[in-house]
Amino acid sequence: MGKVKCECGHVNPNGTVLCESCGRALTEKAKKEKLADMRYEGSARRSQTYNKTIIDKVWNFFSSVKVGIWIIVLLLVAASFGTILPQEFYIPSNVPAETYYEDVYGTFGKIYYMIGFHDLYNSVWFSALIAALGVSLVIASLDRFVPLYRALKNQRVERHESFMKKQRLFAEQKGALHDSEIERVKEELAKKRYKVRVENGALLAEKNRFTRWGPYVNHVGLIIFLFGALLRSVPGMYIDELLWIREGETLQVPGTNGAYYMKNNGFTLENYEAGEDPEVFNEAIDRVGTVAKNYQTDAVLYRDENNELPGAKPDLAKVQEDSIQVNQPMKFDNFAVYQTSFRQNEMKAMQFALTNKETGEEFGEITIDLFDQEKSYELGNGYKVELRGFYPDFDGFSESGEPISKSPLPNNPAFLFNMITPETPEGEMSFAQIQNTMEPLGETKYKMAFKNLETRDVSALTIRKDLTLPILAAGGIIFMIGVIQGSYWNHRRLWIREKDGQIYVAGHTNKNWHGLKREIGSVLDQTFIPVPEDRQKD
Amino acid sequence: MEKKKKRFYMRTAILAVLAGLVVYALYTNVTKESRGTLEAGDKAPDFVLTDLNGETHQLSDYEGKGVFLNFWGTWCEPCKKEMPHMEKLAAEYEGEVEILAVNVGESEFQVNNFAEQYGLTFPIGLDSGKEVMDTYGVDPLPTTFMIKPDGTIEQIVIGGLVQEEQVRALFERVRPSS
Incomplete structure (x- = not known):
């Protein structure tokens, strides 16, 4: 069970379409096709073969390119919804999100908030979609890379004529191949950097096989990139x-x-x-x-x-x-x-002068650091100012008559002073702000006159x-290597063999057929070997 | 048969690794908000603060007693309301449950003034750089952590405690069982 033995003797995995070794068609469908489907070399895409256990079903789901495309489409659509209204992160921090969206954007805003689009990119389902994309990338790549690698590794020089007949570039002609001619072709092909193998008088020339790995290298880069993004939520990264x-x-x-x-x-x-x-x-x-x-x-x-x-x-x-x-x-x-x-x-310090209200005479200045006040400030000659209370963000008086500060920030500083002078040894109370002084315990002879304000800036x-940056960079570089690897070279192959007095020639490339035709043309030009023709005109 | 088993295990292993990563990613994403904040049952992070008399208080020195760890500011109205209850019960539970009041970022003058006005005798630590507040993730004031004699957090109370009975109930919860 699970094996397909080809007429040539090679044992292929179950589900193989074209024999890995000789290229014979193994399925009824492939036998009827005029041109062979060479995308994965006719190898057995495993996901299409087994569908028994739940593990196989999950595997097959994620291995489908169709599913992968759908995940990408869903991600794009979902991500675009997040751009309709500003995300929660960008709304003013002093208003609750519950009311903000309705207040600013009306019913639409309310619905937007209720669905959870206000924090879309952090939502579980969005993360789950990205995770699904990652899983799809890994499984779909594995599911294709492994069989393709096997098929290209196991291919033999002598391919069955039925395989060659189904190639897009093909020619046949009566005649015999001479060793000298094979030698000449081999030299010509070697000059064009083909790797040439000759067995039993048959020839296989191949170059740039590595370009077939481009998409998989590209996916490895993407996966590393996603992994780096995942690491961002690891503490310390x-x-x-x-x-x-x-x-x-x-x-x-x-x-x-x-x-x-x-x-x-x-x-x-x-x-x-x-x-x-x-x-x-x-x-x-x-x-x-x-x-x-x-x-x-x-x-x-x-x-x-x-x-x-x-x-x-x-x-x-x-x-x-x-x-x-x-x-x-x-x-x-x-x-x-x-x-x-x-x-x-921002206010830093304030200066007040102890002043006789009647004469306007000043008896010294005090500087109060708004972040480090002192209990009393000596002015000499029996003059002294005691600080009884400091209210950095003064906001009126409580019911019991106590001054209230609404925050610890010096936005509107107020002071309760006790002014001691030789004239008033018991002290007089004064409540002072920048613009204003009050006398809460009765009229006073002295006052604290505001003189100056020191400010400073806050930065x-x-x-x-971000320790994930090198990983993201590595992922990006590998991604680009994959793109370049897959884009700028073509995987080209040329088969030549003789069987029963008939010469068969076939060529295959994964892209740029014109280039392959020109190359083969120039190599076979001066020989008796027929130049293969393109049977797919478009 | 052999091959089929191998394939099954291989697929299971790969899917398990992927599922593990996905679950981890979703989990860290969901818990991102609450990470680093303390909860009841956690070990109370140790700290050291200097009080108004210049004495240092280290939380771990209180092991064996219950601790009423209170974060407050002189400007905060609910803080003013709970202080008298705290002062009264501190005397009542002396030796069993200790109060550590942490003033957040205010000047010595303001804290002194406040302590005199309310006749507070329990130690008040000055967290001038807000380091202890950040360690405990406190917001808003007042916030109270009830810490058991073994150093774990019994309960976190956000907001003011209006009734004396509320404060008493909290004291009872962390009282060492003798």
Whole structure:
């Protein structure tokens, strides 16, 4: 069971159409065909042979090119749906997706969200389709490559005349082949870089067989590429984090497990200036006002030598210093740090002067760091300001009269001061903001007059690591090698033999028949061997 | 027969490898969101923080006792509401369940001011670089981790605890059985 023995004695796998060795047609259908189907050399595509167990059925499903094409079509259609409305990743982060799509796009948006198209590319079914494509690639390739390889490896020099008669390029003629003539043809063919084998007076010339492997090499590249994409979700292979860092701050670099810290030594935004920069920018400056020239964060990278526990005081050792600009990341240890965004003029410190309301006389200034306040500020000569409360994002008073801060960010700082002077040794309370002072416990003789504001910029850096890139590159390169291998060469064969006083000549190529005809023509030109003719005119 | 068996095993093996890869890919894709976040039953990550008095507190030093690990900010209203309950029960469960309050990224002045205003006596660690908060994946404030004497997380409470009884119930859950 499972074997087909050819008249020539060669034992072929079940399902073989043309004998691997001599080329005789083995099936009734193939016997009737005028021209042999040479796509897979008439080899036994295994999937078409066995269909018994569930494993065979799954195998056969994925080995079908038709199924593969359908998966690709489905993927294309599905992927296009994801482009109709913005994906969840791109909508404003402060609104919930449940309401966003309906609010902005109406009923269509609601349905879009309900079906799950708002996060299509991360959905299980989309991933499953890609996985199915990968499986189809592997199985369909294996199912074709193995039999084709076998058939080309087992082919013998002497092919049965019935095989030769069914080739597209064919000629026959009465006569006898002389050894000298075979020798001459062999030399000519060798000059054209054919590998020539002669057995029992029959000749097989073949070249560029490797080009037949092109599609399979190409698929191996694709599979490696998909595998690389798969690795992206393996922890540690791919990191993409964002770090907001104020000027002067030193923070842990996210994604590095606390091994690295970064200090922001200053953020710079430069614009093109008319007159200073080349004239080509003048037109754009006139049109839009400002044109950015440079976004830059001067950063210092440290390694934490005391990286044992979160929260432990870091022991920082400087690693490198770099100016991070757009497209000029800082690189270290497989990481790249990119300039991504910025926020200018965040409040950093405020200055107030202790002032006599009546005379306007000032008794000294205090500077309050909005990120590190002090309990009291001495002004000398019996003048002192105590800080009783700090509300970085002041938002009115609670029912009990307590000032409320709605966030820890210094967006609208307010202070509760106790002002102590020789005149008021008990102290007077003043509630101060930038524009405004209040006297919550009764009228005061002194006030805290707002003097100055210090600001600084905040820079946003993207920390990225991608260990899958070399794999994706390798997959891409192998893919291209496969394409080139399959495209720029043709697998050409020429058979010549004599049987019972008849000379048979046949030629085959997987593409570019014209080229093969010319080549054979020039080789057989000066001989008694007939030049095979193309029997398929189109 | 031999050949047929071989083919069957070969196909099964290839399909098994492919199925394994596919399942892994789908699994990592689905769990991408929740990866790295802590859940009840996980080991509570160790950390060390300095409190307002300059003393350091390391979580692993509390092994053998229950821990009420609370992340908070002075600006957060629900935090203000649960603090008095915490203060009261800290005294009641002394030696059995300890409170570790972690202030996230605020200045010493603000935390001191707050602690004085509410008369807090339990240790408050200053997580100025938000490292401990990031390790625990805390968002929003307040969030409380109830940690058992063996160092595993019993429960994670997101949001404020309004009633004293709620806090008491949490204390009871991580109390060492003696």
